[in-house]
Structure formats: structure tokens, C-alpha cells
Amino acid sequence: MTRTPPRTEVVPRGEHAHFLAKAKEFAETARLALEDQRLHSAGLEAIHAVISACDAVTVARLGLRCKGEDHRDVLHLLSRIKEEGLSEVHRQASQVLSVKSLVEYGGAGLSSEETTRVVVQAERVVKWVTEQVKD
Numbered sequence: 001m002t003r004t005p006p007r008t009e010v011v012p013r014g015e016h017a018h019f020l021a022k023a024k025e026f027a028e029t030a031r032l033a034l035e036d037q038r039l040h041s042a043g044l045e046a047i048h049a050v051i052s053a054c055d056a057v058t059v060a061r062l063g064l065r066c067k068g069e070d071h072r073d074v075l076h077l078l079s080r081i082k083e084e085g086l087s088e089v090h091r092q093a094s095q096v097l098s099v100k101s102l103v104e105y106g107g108a109g110l111s112s113e114e115t116t117r118v119v120v121q122a123e124r125v126v127k128w129v130t131e132q133v134k135d
Contacts, residue, residue, distance in 0.1 A: 006066050006067075006068050006070075006073030006074070006076050006077060007066065007067045007068040007073070008064045008065065008066055008067055008077065009064070009065060009067045010063055010064060011059045011063060011064065011065050012059075012063070013059060013060055013061075013063050015059055016055075016056045016057070016059040016060035016133050017056075017133075019052045019053070019055040019056035019059060019065070020052070020053065020056035020126075020129065020130065020133060022048075022052040023049050023050075023052035023053035023055075023056055023126045023129065024049075024126060024130070026045045026046070026048040026049035026052060026122075027045070027046070027049040027053075027119075027122055027123050027126045029041075029045045030042045030043075030045035030046040030049055030119045030122060030123075031119060031123065033045055034115060034116060034119045037112070039109060039110060039111075039112060039115045040103065040109050042115050042118075042119055043099065043103040043109065043110050043115050043118055043119075044103050044104065045122075046096060046115075046118045046119045046121070046122035047071075047096055047097065047099070047100050047103060047118070047122070049122040049123075049125070049126055050092075050093050050096045050097060050121075050122050050125050050126075051071055051074060051097070053093075053122075053125050053126045053128075053129040054066075054074040054075075054077070054078050054093060054125070054129070055074065056129050056133060057078070057081060057083075057129045057132055057133060058074065058077045058078060058080075058081065060132070060133040061081045061083075061132075062077065062080060062081065064077060065077070071097055071100060072094070072097050072098075074093075074097075075090060075093060075094055075097070078090055078093065083132055085128055089124070089125055089128045089129075092121040092122075092124055092125055093121075093125050095117075095118075095121055096118050096121050096122055096125070099114070099118060103118075
């Protein structure tokens, strides 16, 4: 089965700063929630940090962001960017996004160790994107 390209929308490249600000806020809130052992909140904030960070870099580099319902579609758009370190960031973003349904809809959610991993990965993605979109 051939996968259709993700739905996208054109966004002015200068708008990347708004997505990056959200990514940083989500990452900071994820860290605080983790420190308070609010694991569900920490996981969800980390996921949203990754989504916003990916939007920031795809808007900055391509003038596009994903518009579809499947948040993993951003990975296809992300792979169109040619930057050093992208493969590692892609891997980390993919791992964070892979737990979205479990965090949002799963009964037990993630363990403390899994949540810590997700938060750390989200922080790394946000850091990389921040370095890529410096003015």
C-alpha cells in the first residue's frame, strides 16, 4: 500500500518563532511535571513540545506545516530538511510521537522511566530545532 503524502498548509517562514516558543514552553512544563511526578502531564507536554518543534523547523525551512490528524505525518515533512543531526532528531521525535495514543488514551500510561526518556528526548528535539532556526 502506498502512503499518501501528508496534508500540509503553507505558513510564512517568519511564523516559525511562534511554534518554537510553544515548543519551549511545552518542554519546560514537561520537565516541571516530571519533577512533580505528574507523569501523564509530563508525557503529553513532551509530545506537544516535539510537535511544535517540528512545526517550527518545517515552517522555517520549508514554509510548510502538517495539517493532518496523524501527528506522525510531521516526520515525513521533517525528512525533507537537510540539516546535520537530523537523523538522530528524527529518531527521537518518532519515538516520542509513537507513545502519543498510550499517553492520551491508555489506562496506565507510561512508567516513570519511560516518561523520563520521553521528556529528555523532547528536550533534545527542541534544543536541536532552536539551534537550527537561529536568526
